Amino acid sequence: MEELFIQWLHEYGYVILFIWSTLEGELGLIMAGIMSHTGHMSLPIAIFVAGLGGFVGDQVYFYIGRYNKPLIYNKLKTQRRKFALAHLLLQRYGWPIIFIQRYLYGMRTVIPMSIGITRYSAKTFALINFISAIIWATITILLAYFFGEELLQLVEYGKEHYYIAIPFAIMLGGGIYYYLHRVTQKAGKKYLGETK
Template sequence: MDRLIHGLIEQYGLLAVFLGCLAEGETAALLGGFFAHQRLFAPWQSVLAAFCGAALGDTAFFLLGRRYAQHPWVARLRTRPGFDRADRLLRQHPNLFVLSNRYIYGMRLVGGVAAGLAEIPLWRFVLLNATSALAWALLFTALGYGFGLGAEQVLGRALHAHQRLWLALGLALAMALVAAGLRRRRRRHAGH
């Protein structure tokens, strides 16, 4: 079973990083860095997959807001917690918002749509978004790589492939629990 999982990660891991980074993808980028440290693929490949997913995902959300402002899905996004805040920040500091949007948990999806609804030219959004996506991909891939390096230092170099897989699964589970906790907390605060 461990060999099967290891083979699937080698074969489809970069695709999974790309797909995971299309939306809120910190966990996918971290795992890409971790598996790059485990030499399942090169670090630059992890960064590239995370960058492409993040840049294309945010551009798609921007285009949704720009082209389909009246669509029910976009209208539903406008009612989500944080949309009004994103819209306000975007109108006050459009360039800074596009550069920093992906670093504010829970704002990436609504922020991309809000940017599409604003008066930001497409070329400016793409340029600022690509700059931000590259920095983001480098940061989170490096953090995942560092986690792999730290695990190796703490647990020793003798980690077997199956132990690495379980360690990565633990990292993904921890990130999912943190994300769920933050989401619950945000909903509680939004209800008050």
């Protein structure tokens, strides 16, 4: 299984990196940095692909907010506090919040959607978002690139002492299950609402 995963990374590494980067992918960027360190990826191309993925992801969230306001207001009721906080941050700090939003845990998808709801210029958002995404990709991948040997040693240690990772794997699995359960519930409610 491990060999198959490594083969996929070698064959489709840039595609996987792009997709991962559109979906809040710091882990994908770290893997790209390690693969650049080992020579399996080109460092400049990895940074560009990851930055482009991060840019595209946030642009999608922005336009979801811009053209789906009823969906945002009605379907994402559980996120209202985060949307209120995003509006407050935008009013207080202006454009820098677009620049740093990808570093704010739990707010990366909310802030672009929240900005999309407002009358904020789409061109200005796109420009700041692109610069921010490239810097985010550069910093994360370069750190993993320069500390590649240490990270590989950590991975090897984890493989030898896998039992240490069991609690983290359970938490990760539980988190994924909870997320998928919520998504399917929302999709079901939306479908039932539309068919009534």
